[in-house]
Amino acid sequence: MKTAKGEYRGKVKFIGLALVAVWGMLLMSACQSNNPTEVSMPIRVATFNVSMEARNYQSDSALLSDQVLPQALDARAEQIVNIAKVIQAVRPDIVLLNEFDYSATPYATIEHFKQQFLNVGDQPVDYPYVYTSPVNTGELFPVDLDGDGEIRQPADTYGFGYFPGHYGMVLLSRYPIVHQAVRTFQTFRWQDMPDALAPEIDGQPYYQPEQWQAMRLSSKSHWDVPVKVGDTEVHILASHPTPPVFDGPEDRNGRRNHDEIRLWLDYVAGNADYLYDDHGAYGGLAQGAHFVIVGDLNASATEGDGRRVMMQRLLNHPRVYDPKPASPGASAARPDQPGSEYHTAAWGMRADYVLPSQSLTAQASGVFWPTPEEPLHYLVKDRQSSSDHRLVWVDLLLPE
Known part of the structure; x- marks a missing residue:
């Protein structure tokens, strides 16, 4: 198997007192094992909505062009530098990045991010394997959706976006x-x-x-990406359902979010005979297959504007294990709110998930959210620093 040189999961050496402090914070939220059977190889799986979409641009590659470099003295470069530092601090083996635009040259854009931001500094981290593909955001709908007589972005698209690939996804x-x-x-x-x-x-x-008749379910896309860890195959089930807001009494986004989450529930529960993929193959995930559901699901089982019942059903399904990642930083942000230690978004909600199958063993989990007293708090102090979401990780042991 191919791994970054000199790295070993669970025994990563951190340089400097600041990174040591963060590592201690992450391990404070370790969770109990859900599967006592013998296992062999630990991996760290993470999800991170990097909010790296080109909010101020009307093109697909402006944010990560060759002109955006770590040494550039502008907010774009600083944000991306900090995002990379978060990833370097947590060092996941597999990480889904939401809101990383899909460009006209997607792998070149990702390679630029890797070489100029991830593979540099005191703690470089390398991801030799990458997956990305087109998403529905910004793709023009075949008919007028908002009734203004024109078909144009962002209103008349399969998923809200100002250009094709806006709010895309990348798996490293x-x-x-x-x-x-x-x-x-x-x-x-x-x-x-x-x-x-x-x-x-x-x-x-x-x-x-x-x-x-033409409406697609996925606001971005749903991916089943098999990753080979030694002799074991783990299916990374990645998505980014639409936020259940920005609509009216019809609740079109709330209902769509509900059914986007339901797709994964049906997929792992054996209820997906109706589901066809982009190559025309029908059906869901094989029984007994190992999987991890990852992404910004924009939903909570206990709070927020969405239809909570589907998130409740997913978290409680017998094939799914919820390690309940937590952080001291989230608690510090809202000390009077019950359950705030599980929040993953700055506005105060659990929105981002890493949910392994019961066939895997969750050893530890956490949310990268340093408290204001910790040295790396500057990476998460506001949206401009990095993102309004936090990186969520789970350490998993694979069966023999």
């Missing part, structure tokens, strides 16, 4: 990705999900028939 891995076995569900139509939670107003369909 230190272990080989089985590209030929990847399944994507970008084009799966919402109407083809049995009992889909179609938006309504006063009992009447919100979408016109030609709109509903």
